[in-house]
Amino acid sequence: MSYPVLLQLTDKNVTIIGGGKIATRKARGLLTTGANITVIAPTFTEELQQMPIHRIPENYQAAHLNGAFLIFCCTNDPAVNTQITQDATAHQLINDCTDKSRSDFFNMATLQQEDHLIAISTSGDNPTRAKEILQKIRKKR
Structure with a gap:
């Protein structure tokens, strides 16, 4: 892991x-x-x-x-x-x-708030999917 x-x-x-x-x-x-x-x-x-x-x-x-x-x-x-x-x-x-x-690293889809940061990664497999997951989190807030 x-x-x-x-x-x-x-x-x-x-x-x-x-x-x-x-x-x-x-x-x-x-x-x-x-x-x-x-x-x-x-x-x-x-x-x-x-x-x-x-x-x-x-x-x-x-x-x-x-x-x-x-x-x-x-x-x-x-x-x-x-x-x-x-x-x-x-x-x-x-x-x-x-x-x-x-690649040594992959970008993450992120949601930054004052007191926390949420980061979603698919380890480079599916950046579009990471963005979709982040959008769902944003909608539930």
Whole structure:
């Protein structure tokens, strides 16, 4: 049995490779964490362009991972995502949005209240199901 861990990301470097919908969703979810968010991609969604994050308009290079604590592989190129996971060091946590077997962690659907946090995870198997469960909890409140 594994136990979910909620990470304190304030002032931690988070690198997202990819500039599309998935990268946008990951960045949006990280905005309130206090993390230093960097997104690397040749192009960015309109929403990513408006976010208060650091953007590097380039194709992925191994040097982009320097100093990253968390790394999200969000490209639509499996070869690039594989390369990112190979380039990461043992100290860096990876979430490959295209292949959960290469991920060290999974995002959770969360409901934050003043005195508690509810987190739902399917261990990367079915993020949509986690969101559905969370919606049911919200409706019952």
